[in-house]
Structures are given as C-alpha cells and as structure tokens.
Amino acid sequence: MSQSFNIKKIIDLVCKKYFSEIVRHIDSPYFHLEGYFVDRLPSEDFQDTIMVHVYTPPWISEKEYDEYFRIYALDVLQQQNKRNLTILIGGIAHELGHFVLYRKSRLECSIPHDERLVDDIVIEKGLGEYLLEAKEYIRERRPDYTFNGYTPEEIREKLNVVQF
Ligand SMILES: [Zn+2]
Numbered sequence: 001m002s003q004s005f006n007i008k009k010i011i012d013l014v015c016k017k018y019f020s021e022i023v024r025h026i027d028s029p030y031f032h033l034e035g036y037f038v039d040r041l042p043s044e045d046f047q048d049t050i051m052v053h054v055y056t057p058p059w060i061s062e063k064e065y066d067e068y069f070r071i072y073a074l075d076v077l078q079q080q081n082k083r084n085l086t087i088l089i090g091g092i093a094h095e096l097g098h099f100v101l102y103r104k105s106r107l108e109c110s111i112p113h114d115e116r117l118v119d120d121i122v123i124e125k126g127l128g129e130y131l132l133e134a135k136e137y138i139r140e141r142r143p144d145y146t147f148n149g150y151t152p153e154e155i156r157e158k159l160n161v162v163q164f
Contacts, residue, residue: 003080005088007035007073014092018125021100025067030058032068035092037075048142050074050134051091053098071095083133090127090134094149097121115149128159 011033015022025031046052056068071092077084097118105111122131135152138145150158 004037004078005080005085007037007071007078007088007092008033010085010088011035011071011092011096014089014096014127018093018127019096019100021103022096030063030065030067032066032070034068034070036070036072037078038072039075041074042072048138048145050077050087050138050141051095053095055099055102057102069099083137086130086133087137088134090122090130090132093122093125093127093130094118094134115147119149119155123155123158128155131155132159 012026015026015033022033026033041047041049041052042054043052051071051073054068054070054072056066058065058067073088073091077088077091098113100121101113101118119131122128132152132155135147135150135155138147139152
C-alpha cells in the first residue's frame with residue numbers, strides 16, 4: 001500500500017517555516033486554514049492546474065467572525081514521494097502567497113491578484129526551487145498551459161540556475 005501525505009500538516013509546516021505573517025492567525029478560533037486532496041479542483045476555471053485556494057474573507061458569524069482559507073490539491077499529489085512533496089510545497093507556498101496579498105489589501109479581495117506578484121512572494125521567501133518544480137509539473141500535465149504567473153523559464157532565470 002502506498003503512503004499518502006497529510007496535506008494540512010504540510011501546510012502548517014510551510015507556514016511555520018516561511019510564512020510568519022500567517023502563523024500569527026493560526027491559533028485564532030476565527031481563522032480556519034484547511035487543505036484537501038480532491039479528484040477534481042472545485043472551480044471549472046482551473047481544471048488545467050494542480051492546486052487552487054478558496055478564500056472566505058472575515059464575515060460576521062455566531063462567533064465574532066470567521067475567516068476561511070482552503071487549499072485544494074489534485075489527489076495525484078497525495079502519493080508520497082520526494083517529487084510530489086516538492087511540488088506540493090511549491091504549490092502551497094503559491095496559494096499562501098495569495099493569502100499574504102489578501103491581508104495586505106483587505107478591502108480588495110474580490111480583485112484577482114497579479115499572479116507574478118504572488119510568485120515573487122514565494123521566491124522572496126526562498127521557495128523558488130519548489131515553485132519551479134510545481135510549474136514544471138503543470139507544464140508536463142498540460143503542455144499548452146498558459147501561465148498567468150511566471151513560466152518555468154522565467155523562474156529559472158530569476159533563480160539564476162545555469163542549465164547545461
Ligand atoms: Zn495563484
């Protein structure tokens with residue numbers, strides 16, 4: 001039997017190591033950070049990719065308020081191997097980058113984010129190699145995929161990785 005990853009555990013580890021701005025919220029009873037492996041991503045618009053997030057901004061509830069950030073990843077990534085872990089971390093870091101932007105512009109969370117800005121956050125945090133692996137995997141699955149964020153080549157250039 002093949003082993004599977006615990007996506008919530010990986011999200012928490014990535015937060016603890018790289019996203020101090022999110023860790024502050026994790027222990028709040030009003031903030032919910034969740035992760036799921038799914039057969040099909042929840043939005044029809046994103047069927048070409050491997051992971052998406054759904055964000056419910058703070059809204060008044062029975063408690064004081066509630067805020068949800070959910071990450072959905074294709075379940076082909078739940079099989080435990082080193083490459084899948086790298087791809088998961090890269091993808092999760094990208095989705096968490098969106099949350100960083102939501103926090104920066106609380107009133108504008110209906111406006112689609114600039115995907116390159118999100119990728120920049122991931123690279124600045126030192127997770128560029130992981131992001132690159134995630135993007136390479138997206139391209140392997142869908143060779144005609146149009147990247148709204150950086151292409152694998154652009155990331156490689158930013159990381160200054162010399163190719164032979
Ligand atoms: Zn994105």
